[in-house]
Structure formats: structure tokens, C-alpha cells
Amino acid sequence: MSNVTPMPAREPEDSGSQFIHKMEAIAEKNPLEGVNFDDLEISLYRPRTALSLMLTWIVTAMTLAALIPLFAVLWMLIWRGGKKLSLALLTQLPPAPLEQGGGFGNAILGTVIMVAIATLITVPLGVLTGVFLAQAPTNSRLAGAVRFSSKVLTGFPSILAGVFAYGAIVLATGGYSAIAGAIALSILMLPTIILTSESAISMVPARMKEASIGMGATGAQTVWMVLLPTAAPGILTGVMLAIARAAGETAPLLFTALFSNYWLASGGHFNVMQPTASLAVLIYNFSGMPFKNQVELAWAAALVLVVLVLITNLIGQSFSRQQVQQ
Amino acid sequence: MTFFFAGFTILLMALLVVEIGVKAIPAFREYGLHFLWGRVWDPNKDVFGILPEIWGTLYTSLLALFFGTIFGVAAALFLSEGYLGEAVFRMLKLVNLHFHPFWGKLPQRTEALLKNMIELLAAVPSVVYGLWGLFVVIPLIRPYCNWLHDRMGWFPLFSTDLSGPGIFPAVFVLAIMILPTITAISRDALVSVPPKLRMAAYGLGATRWETILGVLLPTASRGIFGGIVLAFGRALGETMALAMLVGNANRLTVSLFSPADTLAALLANNFPEAGAKEIPVLMYAALVLLAITLVVNIFGAVVLERAAGKATAK
Secondary structure (H helix, E strand, O other): OOOOOOOOOOOOOHHHHHHHHHHHHHHHHHHOOOOHHHHHOOOOOOOOHHHHHHHHHHHHHHHHHHHEEEEEEEEHHHEEEHHOOHHHHHHHHHOOOOOOOOHHHHHHHHHHHHHHHHHHHHHHHHHHHHHHHHHOOOHHHHHHHHHHHHHHHOOOOOOHHHHHHHHHHHHHOOOHHHHHHHHHHHHHHHHHHHHHHHHHHOOOOOHHHHHHOOOOOOHHHHHHHHHHHHHHHHHHHHHHHHHHHHHHHOOOOOOOOOOOOOOOOOOOOOOOOOOOOOOHHHHHHHHHOOHHHHHHHHHHHHHHHHHHHHHHHHHHHHHHHHHHHO | OOHHHHHHHHHHHHHHHHHHHHHHHHHHHHHHHHHHHHEEEEOOOOOOOOHHHHHHHHHHHHHHHHHHHHHHHHHHHHHHHHHHHHHHHHHHHOOOOOOOOOHHHHHHHHHHHHHHHHHHHOOOOHHHHHHHHHHHHHHHHHHHHHHHHHHHHHOOHHHHOOOOHHHHHHHHHHHHHHHHHHHHHHHHHHHHHOOHHHHHHHHHHOOHHHHHHHHHHHHHHHHHHHHHHHHHHHHHHHOOHHHHHHHOOOOOEEEEEEEEOOOOHHHHHHHHOOOOOOHHHHHHHHHHHHHHHHHHHEEEEEHHHHHHHHHHHH
């Protein structure tokens, strides 16, 4: 860059217009005269270009390194879990140690039942709280506190939900049960449902709400007939995400629902107040066993669990796409 | 009426703290604060201390956070800067399809697909990661870890050999588990940097990486930091993967290959068989874990809220 025409020095006696004339004189000649274009080209001999390219390669390599284990998990699941998968696996009871065959039908049923109970508890509670948050004035102290505590609850350790349900339900009712497991799961589902339904409801255009009130609807009618139906796809996304999370949780079930080798209705009648099997706890228990059959069952159960969780997630995402299109 | 339900969330949070706190009172009376720095856990002699567990929790989480952050932010940069789309575009250009109505959309599609897949991986249950760690990671890394121990055993980090579960496999799997969280939040923060800042930096002649390091990362730093703190909260409270991989040995150690224990793993392993005497003690340990995670989570929520407030103020 050394042979570029130097800028004229501004001498003290120059007036402003004289200086501008000097500049114009240079500009009329040829503004690019003396610029060495080779200097401007991207060249690896220049440290800043080389550094830029190097960092690009480093970031690419690091991303690939991060993605390999993530996808290796899925690959191992399909490979080791898929080998064993069969219809019998999904319908039979878990085998005793050293016994061959068996399945985890009761664990699938137990997971479904506990998640269903937890959903029944959390959906009304969470959606109505979401309605409250979306309707509350922006400076409301209570709304701020509720929003903050649900954000903090999002990161609540799942094992502590189990500890809570153990203290509050298991000790009180005197035994491990599906209900205690469901309540522990519902603590983990609640914040997701509250936060997603709040954002879904506050995305409903204000004119719809105003039109409804203008036509003489009461507040409750507006909520039931206008806000909730319009926000339904967004709320359902949140519910599906919460269900997907709850289905995979192990820690809160370890000492609330415990585990069982039998069907829930094995005593002749259906009873939710007894220890209940779940897929996640089955994976944990069987992975620690020294028997090959059990370990293989754990892999197959992990594959089934991941497929269930991912399908629930994808359904949830398809709901949110509907909302965007509206 | 919704007023009542909203109050319920605050009530629930208070109830969670009170319930665990009240059940812990007998243990607190008996062992006091000494519980926090006792090193022995022996139910037969009624001696309980959780210093190794507190240390193990913080040690594994911080190490996992370190690796998770480096790789997670790198992946977020890769995804937000459009590197992948660019690479696909170049490949299409080679076969002269880059403006084809179908193939021309491929660069954006692959980017969106990868982003969605990483977000989906955050939904894989932790017990599955634990299973993978137990049967795939540990056999895979064991020879390398023992080679390191043989050659560099004098170095405190490698002072024991890896005979099975241990801190290093736990950290490895934990870092992979928190990576999608960090990547997703950091990517959101990077994408929401106003485009005019990037344009201004390019206009001043900055190279791409001068723009990233000098403009984009500092502007998005609050959002990224909030994501890191939330991931830290998740790592602290993570139970199953650690209970399966950390080895559950009541040991106070810095060695990466030694088994150790964490608070959450202690709860998961001891609660199902706990006697009436042990339960208040475990509740006390749960209270300690609750205190640590609440502090981290509240801090993270406040940082993210500030970051969001700053972004909307612009």
C-alpha cells in the first residue's frame, strides 16, 4: 500500500474550501491510481485471511466432532436395539434372571398410564395459568413472580421431584404407586406447559379478543371460545413436548413408582395404587444386571422409548407449523 | 379464577422447598453443618458426610460444562454462519444445479434439518445416554485412558487407572448431553444479533472471523452466557447418566479415571433401600442439591431475562 498517493496535509493557513479544492484535484486525476490490487486479494500469506480460514476449519472440525457422538447414540440404538425387536417383546412380561425371552409390555403400559395421569393433572392447571399470564397486565407483580418461578422450575432437577413425591405421597399413602410417579412427573411437565401456552395465547391477535368482547361476550366466554381454540396448536405443541420429556424421565420414578414384573391389573382388577413398571426404570435396572438377555432387553427398550419420545416431539412440532401457517 | 391457578405455581415451588426442608430437619439437628464437610458415609455406624458428593457434583458438572461450551458454541457458530449451506451450495455449483428449482433449496434445507436434529437430540432421555455410556463409551475409551495412566501416572489427573465406571466417562457423556442445550440457545442468541452490526463490520473491512470474534460473540454474549448457566443447572441435577457411569464410590479425588459420586446419584442409589434413619439424611442431601441448583437456575433465569430485555430495548 506504500505507493498510494498520500493525503494532502492540511496546513494551518488553508481555509476549508481551499482544502476541499486540493482533495478534488487529487480525485479528478484517478481515484484508484497507485492502488496495488494484489494487496486486496484474498491471500493466505496475509495473517488475517489465513487466521480466518484456519478458524473456519477448526469450527467445522469441532462441529463434526460434536455431531459424531450424538449420532453414534442413535446408530447404536438402532443397531443393538433393532436386532432384538419383535412383537413378542412389546407384549410379554419381563423375564426372571437367567430366563430367556420375555419382553416389556407392562413397562410400556405403565409409562403410558403414568404419563396420561400426569397429563390429566397438568394440562388444566398449566393452560389456565398460561391464560392468566397472557391476560395479566404487563406490570403485574403476581404474573412476574409466576413466570419467574415457572422458569426456575424448568431447570428443577428431576430427582428432586422424585424426592418430593416420595415425601408427600409415598410416605403419606404408605406405598409405592403409579399415582406417586405421575405426580412426580407432573411437577416436571407443569413449567413447560405454562410457558408454551402463555406464549401461544399472547400470540392471538388482539383484534380477535376485542371483537369477541365487542360482541358482548363475557371474559370467560372469550377465553373458551376465542382465545383457547385459536391458540390450540401452540398449546398442543407445549403439551406434546412436556409429554415427551416426562416419558423419558427415570429419576422421579425410581422411588415413587418403583418397578414391577407384573401387569397393573394382575390382581384381577385394575389398580393404580401399586408399584408400576416403566420403560425408563426398566432400562436402568436391566443395564446393571450381569445377564446378556436383560442387557439386550434394555437396548430394545431404549430404542422403543427413543422412538416414542421422538415421535411425540415430531407431532408437537407439526402442530406448531400449523400455527405459523394460520 | 385463573388467579387461583396462577398462585398454585408459586405455592408448588414453596411446597417443594418446604416439604424437602421439613423432612430434613431431624438430620439437620443431628449432624448440623458438619454434614457438609464430613467425608464418610456409613449407615451402619450412623456416620454421614457428603463432601465427596458435593465435590463430585461440582467437578463433573464444571468439566462437562467446559467441554460442552467449547464444542457447543463452535457448533452454534457453524450453524448460524451458514457454513453448511455454503458448502452444499459449492457442491451444487460443481454440478451446475445451484439455481435448480428443487436442488437450489437444498442448502437451506440441510441447515434447517441439522438444526432440528440437534434440537431433537436434546429430547433423548438421559437413561439412554447412560446405557450408551455404559456399553459403548467405557469399553471404547478404556485402553486409551489406561495408556495415559501408564505414561503420565505422576500427573494428578491421571493418577488412577480406569477399571470401569469413573469420572471421565461420566464427564464425556454429560458434555454430550448438555451440548444440544448450549448449541440451541447460543444459536438463537447469535441469529438475533441485528444484521446491521454484521454489515457494518464487513463494511469496515473486517474479515469474517474478525466480525465473529469482535462483533457477533460480544453482542450475543449475554444470551450465550445464560444458556451456559442453564446447561450448568441441568448438569448439576442430572441423575441417571451419572448414577450409571460415575461409579458410586465415596471418594474425594481429582483423578479423572477414578470412580466418584454425585449428590443426585447418591439419592438415586440409596433412596429405594433407605431405612427410616437414612431418609432424613438423604432429604438433607436433597436440600443441599436443591440449594445449589436453585441458585444456579435463578442466576441463569435473571441473566437470560436481562439479555432479552436488552435485545428488545434496541
